[in-house]
Amino acid sequence: MTDTRSPTIRGVSLRFVGRIFLLIAVVYSVLAALGAGLFLTRIEQDAIATRETQIPLILSQTRNAVKVERMSSLVRAIFLANDRRLERQLQLQIQALAQGFGFDGSSALTAGSRKVASLAKTIAATRQKEREDADIEASDSASAGLAKSTAGLVAYEEAIRILETMGKEVSGNSAVVADDIAGGIQRSAVAVRYLVIVALIIPALFVPVLLLLARRHLAEPIGAAIRNLHRIEKDEALEPPQSKPRLKELALIGDAIVSYGSTASELRRTNVVLQALAEKDPLTGLANRRMFEKFLAAAILRSSAEWGTAVLLIDIDHFKSINDQHGHPTGDRCLKSLAGLLENIPDLSNALASRFGGEEFVVVYDAPSSDHAFEYARFLCRKIELLETQSVDGTILRFTASVGVSFTTSPADNSADLLEKADRALYAAKRSGRNRAEVDRPMMGGGRATA
Amino acid sequence: MMRIAVLALGVLLAGISSAFPAERLRIATEGAYPPFNFVDESGVLKGFDVDIAKALCKQLEADCTFQTVEWSKIIEGLESNRYDLIIASMAYTKERAARVEFSAPYYRSHSVLIGDAEKFTDSSPAALAGARIAAADGTVQADYAKKAYKDSITVLAKDQPSAQKLLEEKKADLLIGDAIELLSFMETPTGSTYGYIGDPISSEFLQSSAHITAQKGNIALIARVNEALKQIKLNGVYDKINDQYFPFNIY
Numbered sequence A: 001m002t003d004t005r006s007p008t009i010r011g012v013s014l015r016f017v018g019r020i021f022l023l024i025a026v027v028y029s030v031l032a033a034l035g036a037g038l039f040l041t042r043i044e045q046d047a048i049a050t051r052e053t054q055i056p057l058i059l060s061q062t063r064n065a066v067k068v069e070r071m072s073s074l075v076r077a078i079f080l081a082n083d084r085r086l087e088r089q090l091q092l093q094i095q096a097l098a099q100g101f102g103f104d105g106s107s108a109l110t111a112g113s114r115k116v117a118s119l120a121k122t123i124a125a126t127r128q129k130e131r132e133d134a135d136i137e138a139s140d141s142a143s144a145g146l147a148k149s150t151a152g153l154v155a156y157e158e159a160i161r162i163l164e165t166m167g168k169e170v171s172g173n174s175a176v177v178a179d180d181i182a183g184g185i186q187r188s189a190v191a192v193r194y195l196v197i198v199a200l201i202i203p204a205l206f207v208p209v210l211l212l213l214a215r216r217h218l219a220e221p222i223g224a225a226i227r228n229l230h231r232i233e234k235d236e237a238l239e240p241p242q243s244k245p246r247l248k249e250l251a252l253i254g255d256a257i258v259s260y261g262s263t264a265s266e267l268r269r270t271n272v273v274l275q276a277l278a279e280k281d282p283l284t285g286l287a288n289r290r291m292f293e294k295f296l297a298a299a300i301l302r303s304s305a306e307w308g309t310a311v312l313l314i315d316i317d318h319f320k321s322i323n324d325q326h327g328h329p330t331g332d333r334c335l336k337s338l339a340g341l342l343e344n345i346p347d348l349s350n351a352l353a354s355r356f357g358g359e360e361f362v363v364v365y366d367a368p369s370s371d372h373a374f375e376y377a378r379f380l381c382r383k384i385e386l387l388e389t390q391s392v393d394g395t396i397l398r399f400t401a402s403v404g405v406s407f408t409t410s411p412a413d414n415s416a417d418l419l420e421k422a423d424r425a426l427y428a429a430k431r432s433g434r435n436r437a438e439v440d441r442p443m444m445g446g447g448r449a450t451a
Numbered sequence B: 001m002m003r004i005a006v007l008a009l010g011v012l013l014a015g016i017s018s019a020f021p022a023e024r025l026r027i028a029t030e031g032a033y034p035p036f037n038f039v040d041e042s043g044v045l046k047g048f049d050v051d052i053a054k055a056l057c058k059q060l061e062a063d064c065t066f067q068t069v070e071w072s073k074i075i076e077g078l079e080s081n082r083y084d085l086i087i088a089s090m091a092y093t094k095e096r097a098a099r100v101e102f103s104a105p106y107y108r109s110h111s112v113l114i115g116d117a118e119k120f121t122d123s124s125p126a127a128l129a130g131a132r133i134a135a136a137d138g139t140v141q142a143d144y145a146k147k148a149y150k151d152s153i154t155v156l157a158k159d160q161p162s163a164q165k166l167l168e169e170k171k172a173d174l175l176i177g178d179a180i181e182l183l184s185f186m187e188t189p190t191g192s193t194y195g196y197i198g199d200p201i202s203s204e205f206l207q208s209s210a211h212i213t214a215q216k217g218n219i220a221l222i223a224r225v226n227e228a229l230k231q232i233k234l235n236g237v238y239d240k241i242n243d244q245y246f247p248f249n250i251y
Helices: A014-080 A084-104 A107-136 A141-234 A248-279 A289-302 A319-326 A328-343 A370-386 A415-431 B002-019 B048-060 B071-079 B140-148 B160-168 B179-186 B219-234 B237-245
Strands: A308-316 A349-357 A360-367 A401-408 A437-439 B023-029 B037-039 B062-068 B085-091 B100-115 B132-136 B153-157 B174-178 B207-215
Touching: A014 A084, A014 A107, A014 A141, A014 A248, A084 A107, A084 B100, A084 B179, A107 A141, A141 A248, A248 A289, A289 A308, A289 A349, A289 A360, A289 A415, A308 A319, A308 A328, A308 A370, A308 A415, A319 A328, A328 A349, A328 A360, A328 A370, A360 A370, A370 A401, A370 A437, A401 A415, A415 A437, B023 B048, B023 B071, B037 B048, B037 B085, B048 B062, B048 B085, B048 B219, B048 B237, B071 B085, B071 B100, B071 B207, B100 B140, B100 B179, B100 B219, B132 B140, B132 B160, B140 B153, B140 B174, B153 B160, B160 B174, B174 B179, B207 B219, B219 B237
Parallel strands: A401 A437, B023 B062, B023 B085, B132 B153, B132 B174
Antiparallel strands: A308 A360, A308 A401, A349 A360, B085 B207, B100 B174, B100 B207
């Protein structure tokens, strides 16, 4: 048997494993929270950056767009104007507006606006010169009108062309900034999406692993232990462990069950031996006297008017001389053959044959009457007479036996009395010549009868 | 129970609001810087700065009182707690920032030289050597003229209208000032003979932003002013005021 009382168990304890899992869960939660926090902080920072840098940038582009638009309409106005004072005012406004472009960085815009301002100045100056020329050559108004349109128109068209370029640059800048913002937001969104997916997938993957581990290291050892318990119950051979459980506690339980199983089967075997020792006569295999007494007491308690208890005390006649003539081994053979006869008593209810001691045997059974018992005793005498036993040296020998019968229908009787009565009847049978049966018959008025 | 709680809360709030009446803000401006702040013929304080100040007061739900203070003494007055805010087109400079708290800019501008545009076509210091340049004392433009046009003569006046007068009376050849302010001047009959000289001055020094200022350390008030400024910009009040004074947005 394996010694499991001082196990040197390797592996880990369930508690330790539990703590490890708890630690993993806590660490994972903290990491996930930190990750989420980090990402959200980044998004927040992006949002702040957008508000603090990108949006002012967009606002400045919007301002520039409005200025370009405003400048275009001023240039249009100055081209269409036909009055010295109005032209001057518009020209000053264009100049003041042009200066404003210096604020928002773009050198192309600043340069363009200066160019437009100087073109506006040219338009105004051209107009003034034309008016002065017109005063001089008042008569030739047609040619003056023509000159006015060409010189002014060139400057005007140039200014409008520049303004269109500026407009395109402004809207281009706005588009770039807007694209930057959108790109940043998209990147953050993608990052958050992946974070969330990963954060969800990891536990989802972890759970099946956990279940597999639980099946492998919890359910299987426990199942094996339970199967072994069933086997112990049915006294079958134990299932050898396929592998030692990794968890200390389960390994201990498994080992304890194996050890319990071997102890149990040993006990069971010892029990069989002990019971046999306690209840059987070792030579004949019949019940011994102790067993007989137990059985008799129970039989008396069962007794009633219909079914009483009969005791047939059987003693081999002249057994001492059989031993003397043929030797003890042959004597033992005679005892065994008688035991074999008694063991196979037919047609008796609740019968027990036992060796009472020496060459004395006793049969107890539930009998309907004293007469039935007496008849049966006589039947036994005849059977014993016919019994052939082979002696050690090969000769066949026969022997006879005398039988004393007692009977009771009262559960209040005690077995010692009943036995004593049977013994008296046996004595009477011996005295009357042996190889016969006598009954201790309780007669009305306490008298005794012999057959 | 709920009703009693609501009632109690109401009483409490009423108590609080009566214990803290509408805030009073004392505002100072120069009153001599058209069209930003000036006193008209009937003695009423007007101008872009004044309208912005009133819009801010409304936004802050404050009772405001106005006073005009000479430009050279305006910071001093703030420091001696004669008023809470200056709203007078004050440009940001490091020297001023050491004495007062600046708000976010509420408009931006640029300095220019004006004068006879036919006589002066170039605004470089070399071209203007010997010319007399008028400027209002204590302004960023006066400082710039003294520093950048060393070969010219800087003629200082006490405020912008006086400086304009120097130009009109031929006591100066040129006038340095804020482009927007001078645009308004040149659109008046008296200013009609002048024009911007040369290209716009592109020195960063002369790109200026106008701010509201409060006493040094009064960051809480400045924060609220900034918020109110943002609000009037967003709700269109600012733009409406802007359009009353200028042909384009000066924010």
